[in-house]
Each structure stands twice: as structure tokens, then as C-alpha cells.
Amino acid sequence: MANKSKQRFPDEANEHFTYESAEKLLDNMEHLQQMIEQHKKVQRPRLQTLQNYFKGNNETILKDNRRREEHLADNRAVHNFARYVSTFIQGYMVGIPLKTIHDDEDVSERIRDMNRINDADEHNSELVLDQSIYGRAYELLYRGTDDEYHFTHVDVLNTFVIYDETVERKSIAGVRYFKSKYSDEETILLYTDEKNLKLGYEDGSKLQIVEPQTDEERQREINNFQGIPIIEYENNKFRQGDFEDVLALIDMYDGAQSDLANYSQDLNDAMLKIIGNLDLEVEEAKEMKKNNIIFLKTEPNADGRESTANADYIYKQYDVQGSESYKTRIANDIHLFTATPNLSDENFAGNMSGEVMKYKLFLMEQKRAAKERRFKRALRERYRLISNMMKTASEGEIDVSKLNITFTENLPKNIEAEMKWFTDAGGQLSQKTMISQLSFIENADEEIEQLEEEEKQRPINQPQYDFEEHQHQNSQEHEEVTGDGE
Incomplete structure (x- = not known):
């Protein structure tokens, strides 16, 4: 008889839902109902487990009956490696907000306004975390x-x-379902490329479309995006979380630390063992123990000689040094397989330059590149759908092929050393180039325009600031100090 698989989640817990077309799906509502039920019973438990680990509610260590003896210590040490991994990756990828610029300046301005309205920096950060x-x-x-x-x-x-069943895997529908906190009524929303439909259960069992009752509801039902308004951002090909494949290692680390804590606590309650033929009353022994002292008064043995006596504690011997090495090895494996640095490592110096840090984060760089490609693809879909509605409303359009999306890894940078090397070599930079290197400036052209506007408003008798002249003076002063000038 074959052994059952011990993998944490079944394969069905993370598979894509596919169907021939949205039209066929609407004609077979029972199939949509089966998808919803499968998502609730098979896919959602996996998602809930991953959320629990991110929140520090590590399921394996917190489950009941970890220790069989009720009188012994039962510490449950939880280590939130999951939050460390995801928070590090989130900060590394979008700690510096990504820049979205279009070749057409007017379109760029429209996108910037749209992003400000939606607080796109925070929104994108939440997407990366999810x-x-x-x-x-x-x-x-x-x-x-x-x-x-x-x-x-x-x-x-x-x-x-x-998604459809073709090799292109195009989305044909999106589903959201939720219950009110104050009733058992469940709301199900189905989004297609033409309509946003509300669904309900007939007689509490059969799924059906709820027809709109008012003109406002009919208007909201129309989808002018000409595509599915729910966009999925995939982390990788297998839609696997960044700490998902080390959940077992996290459990092992929690278990080892909990066992060590239990050992330390159980040692305080160790059993006293007394060997020898003693003339000692029970109440007298209790009083000695209470005062943290023990008198061993022996009795003569059978041949009249004085017997020997000894007292010590009985407790489980624990290899503390071996346990520490074991935990260190597990922690290193967690960091290795999640491509995150171990900041508690003594070799991980705090004064590393950005370039040295990149070598230690080489594997993370490969992961980041793959994640960025998928994120950009979904991001272009966002603006493509918005462009579709803009064209319908005669408000222009966004050519996503001319959209430039730039991620900047959030690493310490030694800009001062780079600028010193560049100026020592006699190089000069334009004001636009220098401004564009600033992480907190989204658009260099817009900043230059603001500078020019401020210059126009400057009082006539106040001298204007000449950026290129100032740069030239700095270069001359440097030559005089180093002796390179004539």
C-alpha cells in the first residue's frame, strides 16, 4: 500500500481555475459554484495558513497536546521568519517607489495625477507584500x-x-465573495469583460444571477474596461509565496527553541533523589527542602557499620551546545532558501557599500528580476484597461508599449564616492541627469520646470543661481587644492 504524501498543501490548493469561455460559464452556473466551493475548501486553507505564519501564529508549534506530561513545562516559542522574509523583500523591491513614465509628457502627467489620487506607491507596496x-x-x-x-x-x-483553456491563458472572469459581519448572507460578484454581475443562491443552494432593480444598478453592471477589471499579480510561475517552501524549517526552529526553554524550566522542578539508609522523617525532609538545605543522617546497616548517603537531582540531560548548532544550521538554511540575508551574522558588516551588498544578495537579485517582470506585465494591464475606458469616454488613451516602468533596489549607495570619482576624472553632468538620480524625485523635467518658475518669481535685485557656473567653480577649486591647476 502506497504511503500518503506528507506535503503540507495538495496540488489543487494552488492551481488556476480555467474554463472554455465566459459565455459558456454563464450557461453552466453549477460549474462556477463548484469553483467557488473549491476555492473555499481547498485553496483558502493554504492562503490562511500563509497569513497565519506572516502574523506570527505558526500553526505547528501552537497546536494542542505538544507535550504528553501535563506537569511539565509547555513553552511555545514562535519565531516570525515569515514576516522577516516578506517585509525584507517588500522593502528591497519597492522601498524606493517605482517610477512610471510615458514617452509622451502629457500622458505621463495624466498617469502621475492618477497615481497620486490612488496613492499608487502604498498600493504597489501592498501588492508586492501580498x-x-x-x-x-x-x-x-x-x-x-x-x-x-x-x-x-x-x-x-x-x-x-x-482563465481560458488556450495556451495564451487569457482571463475571462474574476470572482469575489464575502459575507456581512452582521448576517449570514453571502455576496458573490462576477466580473466579465462586458458586465459586473451580482450572484446569489436560489433557495440557499443553487447559484444564479441577481437581476438589477434600479437604473443605478444597471449602470454599475456595465463594464467599460473591455477586459476583466480584476488583475492578478503572480509572484512566480507556481504562485508560491517567498517563505512557503521553508515552513517546515520554521517549524523545526520553533520546536528546537521550545524544547530548550522547556528543559530550562523543567530543571528548576527537577526530582530530588536520595540514596542511603536514613533516619529521616517525611515532615523533617519537607522542612529541609523548604529551607533549601538537606541533612543526611544515616543509620547503621545490618552488620553494624555506618551506611553512606547521597542526594542529587534527576533531570533530562540536554546537549545545549548541540542544540545551538542545530538551530544555527536551520536559521542559515531558512535564509539560504529564501534568498534573504542573515542580519545577525557576524560577517554581515553594517558598513558595507551597496556594491558589496549586491554580491551578498546575488540570489535575491535573480529573484527580484523575475518578480519585476511579472509585476510590470500586470501593471501594463492596469493602464491598458484604463486606456480602454478613456478611449470610450473620448478622454485620450495610453499607449502601454511606450510606458517605462523602473524599479530601484533599496540598497545603501555611496553616491559621494561615485561623484568624487566622476569629478576627479573631469566629468560633468547636466542638471537634468543629476536631478533624475534623486530617489525622491519622480520626474526630472517637472522638477526643472518648478525651478525655472521659482527663478521667474525671484526679486530682480537678487542674483540668480547658475548651476553650471557653480559646478565649474567647484571643479576649479578642486584643481587648486590637489595642485592639478596651472
Whole structure:
């Protein structure tokens, strides 16, 4: 008889939902109902487990009946490696906000306004965090009552996308389901490329479309994005979270630390062992123990000689040094397989330059490059769908092929050393180039325009600041100090 697999999650817990077309799906609502039930019973438990580990509620160490003896210590040491991994990756990728620039300046300005309205920096950061935790993230596009385009983060635990069965794997529908906190009524929303439908259960069992009752509901039902307004951001090909494959190692580390804590506590309650033929009453022994002292008064043995006596404690012997080496090895493996640095490593100096840090983060760089490609693809889909609605409303369009999306890894940089080398070599930079290198400046042209506007408003009798002249003077002063001037 074959052994059952001991993998934590079944393969079905992370598979894509596929169907022939949205039209066929609407004609077979029972199949959509099966997908929703499978998501609830098979996929959602995996997502919930990953969320629990990120929150520090490590499931294996916190489950009941870890120790059989009720009188012994039962410490449950939880180590939040999951949060460390995902938070590090989130900060590394989007700690410096990504830049979205279009070749057409007017379109760039429109995108910047849209991003400001939606707080895109925070939104993108949340998407990257969800990707890292769950292996996937979702956003919902809509046009608000303010006639502005909006994109918002939606909960991974109750959202999924359905794809067609072709090799192109195009999305044909998106699903969200949720219950009210104050009733058992469940709301199900189905998004297609034409309509946003509300679904309900007939007689509490059969899924069906809920027809709109008012003109406002009919208007909201129309989808002008000409595509599925729920966009999925995948973390990798397998939609696996960044700490998902080290959950067993996290459990092992928690177990080792908990056992060490239990050993230390049990040692305080060790059993006293007394060997010898003693003339000692029970109450007298209790009083000695209470006063933390023991008198061993022996009795003569059978041949009249005085017997010997000894007292010590009985406790489980524990290899503390071996346990520490074991935990260190597990912790190093967690960092290795998640491609994150061990900041507690003595060799990980705090004064490393950005270039040296890159060598220690080489594997993380490979992961980041793959994650960025998938994120950019989904990001272009966001602006493509918004462009579709803009064209329908005669508000222009966004050519996503001319969209430049730039990620900047969040590493310490020695800009001063780079600039010194460059100026020592006689190099000069334009003001636009220098401004564009600043991480807190999103658009260099816009900043230069603001500088020019400030110069126009400067009082006439106040001298203007000449950037190129100032740069030239600094170069001359440097030559005089180093003796390179004539």
C-alpha cells in the first residue's frame, strides 16, 4: 500500500481555475459554484495558513497536546521568519517607489495625477507584500463617483481569476465573495469583460444571477474596461509565496527553541533523589527542602557499620551546545532558501557599500528580476484597461508599449564616492541627469520646470543661481587644492 504524501498543501490548493469561455460559464452556473466551493475548501486553507505564519501564529508549534506530561513545562516559542522574509523583500523591491513614465509628457502627467489620487506607491507596496506572502495579489479597477479612475487592493482570501483553456491563458472572469459581519448572507460578484454581475443562491443552494432593480444598478453592471477589471499579480510561475517552501524549517526552529526553554524550566522542578539508609522523617525532609538545605543522617546497616548517603537531582540531560548548532544550521538554511540575508551574522558588516551588498544578495537579485517582470506585465494591464475606458469616454488613451516602468533596489549607495570619482576624472553632468538620480524625485523635467518658475518669481535685485557656473567653480577649486591647476 502506497504511503500518503506528507506535503503540507495538495496540488489543487494552488492551481488556476480555467474554463472554455465566459459565455459558456454563464450557461453552466453549477460549474462556477463548484469553483467557488473549491476555492473555499481547498485553496483558502493554504492562503490562511500563509497569513497565519506572516502574523506570527505558526500553526505547528501552537497546536494542542505538544507535550504528553501535563506537569511539565509547555513553552511555545514562535519565531516570525515569515514576516522577516516578506517585509525584507517588500522593502528591497519597492522601498524606493517605482517610477512610471510615458514617452509622451502629457500622458505621463495624466498617469502621475492618477497615481497620486490612488496613492499608487502604498498600493504597489501592498501588492508586492501580498505577492510575497500568498504567491499572488489582486487589484480591482473602477471609475468612481468623482469621475476618476481608481485601482484598489482586494483580499486574496476571497478573490480569484478564471482563465481560458488556450495556451495564451487569457482571463475571462474574476470572482469575489464575502459575507456581512452582521448576517449570514453571502455576496458573490462576477466580473466579465462586458458586465459586473451580482450572484446569489436560489433557495440557499443553487447559484444564479441577481437581476438589477434600479437604473443605478444597471449602470454599475456595465463594464467599460473591455477586459476583466480584476488583475492578478503572480509572484512566480507556481504562485508560491517567498517563505512557503521553508515552513517546515520554521517549524523545526520553533520546536528546537521550545524544547530548550522547556528543559530550562523543567530543571528548576527537577526530582530530588536520595540514596542511603536514613533516619529521616517525611515532615523533617519537607522542612529541609523548604529551607533549601538537606541533612543526611544515616543509620547503621545490618552488620553494624555506618551506611553512606547521597542526594542529587534527576533531570533530562540536554546537549545545549548541540542544540545551538542545530538551530544555527536551520536559521542559515531558512535564509539560504529564501534568498534573504542573515542580519545577525557576524560577517554581515553594517558598513558595507551597496556594491558589496549586491554580491551578498546575488540570489535575491535573480529573484527580484523575475518578480519585476511579472509585476510590470500586470501593471501594463492596469493602464491598458484604463486606456480602454478613456478611449470610450473620448478622454485620450495610453499607449502601454511606450510606458517605462523602473524599479530601484533599496540598497545603501555611496553616491559621494561615485561623484568624487566622476569629478576627479573631469566629468560633468547636466542638471537634468543629476536631478533624475534623486530617489525622491519622480520626474526630472517637472522638477526643472518648478525651478525655472521659482527663478521667474525671484526679486530682480537678487542674483540668480547658475548651476553650471557653480559646478565649474567647484571643479576649479578642486584643481587648486590637489595642485592639478596651472
